Amino acid sequence: xxxxxxxxxxxxxSARYVAAILNTSKSxxxxxxxxKHAEHGCGAEYWDRGEQERHLVAAFDKWAEKGVxxxxxxxxxxxxxxxx
Numbered sequence: 801x802x803x804x805x806x807x808x809x810x811x812x813x814s815a816r817y818v819a820a821i822l823n824t825s826k827s828x829x830x831x832x833x834x835x836k837h838a839e840h841g842c843g844a845e846y847w848d849r850g851e852q853e854r855h856l857v858a859a860f861d862k863w864a865e866k867g868v869x870x871x872x873x874x875x876x877x878x879x880x881x882x883x884x
Contacts, residue, residue: 816876832856853884 832855836845847855860877863869 816880817873832859849884853881856880856884 833846833852834844835847838844846852856877860869860873864873
């Protein structure tokens with residue numbers, strides 16, 4: 801829709817990272833870009849771009865320490881940072 805402002809393409813965000821996670825049953829990115837999920841007829845609230853990047857980098861680093869990433873993850877992560 802022309803009047804819609806997209807902050808982040810959530811589907812592509814998830815698709816990029818899911819291929820780089822060892823155990824895809826757990827997502828390390830629950831709140832990296834969403835302040836508040838959509839519910840009860842109210843839309844989702846997103847962090848601003850600076851906060852999204854800060855949260856994303858912190859989550860990536862945290863989960864890197866836990867060993868959830870495949871070798872390709874760093875490349876995926878750098879590519880995703882270009883889309884914030």
